[in-house]
Amino acid sequence: MRATLRWAHSDLRTHRGEALFLGLATAGIVLSLLLATALFGYATNPWQRVFEQTRGAHVWLHTARSAKVGKLAGLDGVESVAGPYATEATTVTSHGTRAAVELRATPQHVSAGRPLLVSGRWLDPANPDGVVLESHLAHALLAEPGDTLTLLGTARTLTVLGVAESDEPRYDPDEQPGLVWAPPTAVHSPNGQVIGLRLTNPDDTDYAVQRAVTVLGAGAIGEVATWQQARAEAQGDNRLLGQVLGLFGLGALIAAGLAVHGAITTRIRGHLRDISILKAIGFTPGQVVRVFLLQHIAYALLGAVTAATLTRALGSRLPGRLGDAIGLWQGLPSHAVALAAIPAAAVLFIAATTALAAWRAGRVPPVPMPLPSVRGGGTAPQPGGRLSAPARRALGMRVPPALVLGWHVAFARRARSLTAVARLALPLLLIVVAMSAWTTISRFHSEPGRIGLPAALTVHADAGLDDREIRALLARDPQVAAAYPGVEVAALVPGQTATIALRGFGTRRDPYPYALAEGRPPRGSDEAVAGQGLLDLLDVRVGDWVRMTVGNQPQILHIVGRSIETENAGRVISTSLDTLHENDPQLTGTLYQVRLRPGADPDQAARRLTAAGDGRLDVHTVTNPADGLSPLRGVAVGVIAVLALIGLVELLTAIGGTVREGERDLLALKAIGLSPRQITAVTITATGCTTLAAALTGTALGAPLAHWLINAQGRSSGIGAGIAQGPPPALLLLFGTAAVLGATALSALPAARAARRRLADTLSAVA
Known part of the structure; x- marks a missing residue:
């Protein structure tokens, strides 16, 4: 053993650079895999934690006020229900910012689906105008407990009592209204209701939605939100970051294993005479193999331990999302297992590739073979x-x-x-x-614009402004290149298992500039383009016809192209506003998609348009x-x-x-x-x-x-x-x-x- 250690020490002094690089490479690989694991946990567990603690509903159904939703509690597979709660769609303002919200009449004591408070307190009957905001909505409004919200177009005000996290889809200024939990007395003009269904088997979500639609009727249901959609939205980009890190970490691990294998093989070819001398002085083939194997395992082990130590000690101090992810991951029960298992797996993989090359060293004969002269x-x-x-x-x-x-x-x-x-x-x-x-x-x-975001701003106008006045306001801004009227509504898909986003943007005379990856833009009547998520959901392709319903009104569209859609998981179908209005005269433009000139700053343009509209325009930048x-x-x-x-x-x-x-x-x-x-x-x-x-x-x-x-x-x-x-x-x-x-x-x-x-x-x- 002493001779083995002396030879290994001598070899280490001769090849210090190689040992250093192998150790650093292993540390980087293990660090990448640990960060990937942390990001996967960060992507899944916050939403899962909220869902479990709040006993969240697997399905939320938004229905008309007349719908007899009480029948849903008796459906097979329904464990419990949350609600029904009366809802009122309105717009609130705070600190100069406005947001579309859903006021939800919520009793003080909620058995299922109660939000998880993060600050402030829950609803109090003694404060009839006190409300609780969903956390993403509160962030958008810059609102905290104690602040006052004003309902747009009225003199009514609401007081923020608390901020809470919810397992439901979060606020998005372009797609999803924010949730405001309010006492029933604060919901003055309810125009709908919502009920949550908690299922005994979460995998039966589609079947439960079909049964609910059958019982209530398709015209009674306006929107369906499932737990899978909410989880995917909450995971967002964190899961993608984890996948990228994991992919590159595994690729780098394979590359490192091959590099170690090649290094040992090359060294064996270059040290045939030294290996023969070792055998001549009494080293067995097993000892020679162990010399090479233990050397490189030591390098890999040192790198892996360094990566695990850095992740443990400094990971939560990293700036931004990585630090938050590691901080949350370190509080999970599986953290200790992963922190030991991932470095160990990396070291074992490198050891396996090392053993194959070191085995060749054990086969070198004790008498060096003469090279041909x-x-x-x-x-x-x-x-x-x-x-x-x-x-x-x-x-x-x-x-x-x-x-x-x-x-x-x-x-x-x-x-x-x-x-x-x-x-x-x-x-x-x-x-x-x-x-x-x-x-x-x-x-x-x-x-x-080439990845599905040609518009930089979304503009909503007060009811008192007509189309001509809005276009005139937008045209006066020097950085506005074009404005496209449009509408977005939720539609039930065939089979009535989920809702999708149905959009009508632009007109046939002034078509919306869709970013197409396949097919052509919609030009004629009933032509539309769809996102990949919708094509997968309905199992259709470009060239097919699809039928959907908005309330009781059907919309039958011919998909002529596939557009790149970055929102709503690609479950979007888009046509011209003219087509939607022809099929359903009640669907008219409610917003404007504004395209800016090259080089324009969207934030500055939004502030100018808001000021020019004297509070009559609600302008939001499109999230990239x-x-x-x-x-x-x-x-x-x-x-x-x-x-x-x-x-x-x-x-x-x-x-x-x-x-x-x-x-x-x-x-x-x-x-x-x-x-x-x-x-x-x-x-x-x-x-x-x-x-x-x-x-x-x-x-x-x-x-x-x-x-x-x-x-x-x-x-x-x-x-x-x-x-x-x-x-x-x-x-x-x-x-x-x-x-x-x-x-x-x-x-x-x-x-x-x-x-x-x-x-x-x-x-x-x-x-």
Whole structure:
């Protein structure tokens, strides 16, 4: 054991850089996987916690006041009901901000579906005008307990008693009104009611909705909200961040395992004589295997422990969403298990790849095999084997011999060359995927119109303004390029199991600029475009006809295109306002989608339009989903750094192997008249050729793989394929050039040292 430790210590002193890089790479990989686990927990558990603590309903049905919802309590599979509660749709203002809300008449004592208070207190009968706000609505209104809300168009005011979290869909200024829980006496003009159904089997949600629609009638139900929709919306971008981190973490782990395997294999080939000496002095094959295995397990273990320690000690102090995610994750019961299991799994994977390479060291014979002194009829050995016909022709055409021999050394042994190229290409491929993710997010910010967000503002007007006055107000702003009247309503899908968003934007004379990934825009009567989420929900394709109902009024539309929809999980179908009005005269424009001129600031434009309207215009900026993906840029930078470390380890391995294998060719190269500078150029050229082949392979495979992965994520989220954007060709060219130049620069020093070795050292190496 003492001899084993001394040999391992000596080897560590000789290869300090390799050990450092392997440890750092392992730390980065384990850190990525731990962050991915934390983000998955952060995405799921906050909503799940609220749902369980509030005993939330699996289905919320918004119905007409006349609907006899009491029958729903007796349906099979319904465990309990929340409500029914009378509702009033209105608009409130606070601190100069307005929001569409749903006043919900809620008793003081609620058995099921009661919100979870985060500040203030619950409803009090002694305060008939006291209300509780949903947390996202309170954030939008900048409202806190004690503040006063004003109902737009009236002299009525409400006092905020508390702020609460709910398991229902959260407030969205463009899609979802905010929830305001109020005493029944505060709901003066109810225009609907809502009831929640808690089911014995949550998987039967669709069936329960169908039964409810059958009992009440399709015309009685205005909107259906299920627990799956609320959970998916609450998870939002955090789950995507976790998936990206997990994907890159696993990819980096595979790349690191291959890098370790290649490093050990190359070192074994370069230390055959040392291994033979170890066996000659009494080392068993098992001891030799353990030397290599324990060394690299120690490197991996050190990196994994470092990552786990950093995550435990500093993770919650990270800024933004990552810090919040780790702080929440550390409070979960599964945290301790994951904190130990993930590093252990990473170390075991690296140990498995190490064991396969170390096993070869145990098979080295105790007597070193003499290297052949001649090749091919007693002539001097040639680097890498016999020159190929193209190489000989290149020499005959006076191509510099260093270039010809370097290319020959890089690709003479096909199996070994292809393995080296593949190992180096994997981290480069993953870097190209990370660059593509960065470019796609940047495109969301710079060109929102191409990913389904042509409008920057949404404008709602008071009832006293007609279309001509509103258009005149908008046209007077110098930064407004166009305004499209529209309406958005909830519609029941065929089968009556869920509601979707039915939109009518623009007119046939002034069509709305949809971002299409497939098909064509709607031009004629009854033509529409749909998001990927709706196509998946209804199991239809472009070219099909779909039927939906708004109240009792059917809408039959022909899907002529697939639009990129970033909202409502892609469960959106859009047509012109003219088409909706023709099918249902009651559907008229209630809002305006405003497109700004290039370079205009949406926030400044919203403030100007609000001031110009003298309080008669409610202006909101359209939320860009890329705002929630901003942390992904930092993730991409960290991933690229980890992959660069792994690539550097693989590159150092390739350089070391080329230098060691070139030692026995040194005499032959000097015998044919090559100078030390030319011999150095042979090694540099071989390294450059290997890196160039890896860069070309990584780029050629990484670009289409990135498109496929990003579009697959788009399809699964409902946005749809067509959002992927690859890095500019100039950036890919710069990336490949930097990789090749960096590799050649890194190989220059060891190649120069090997070329200037004394002849006696060279003879001992090949003896």
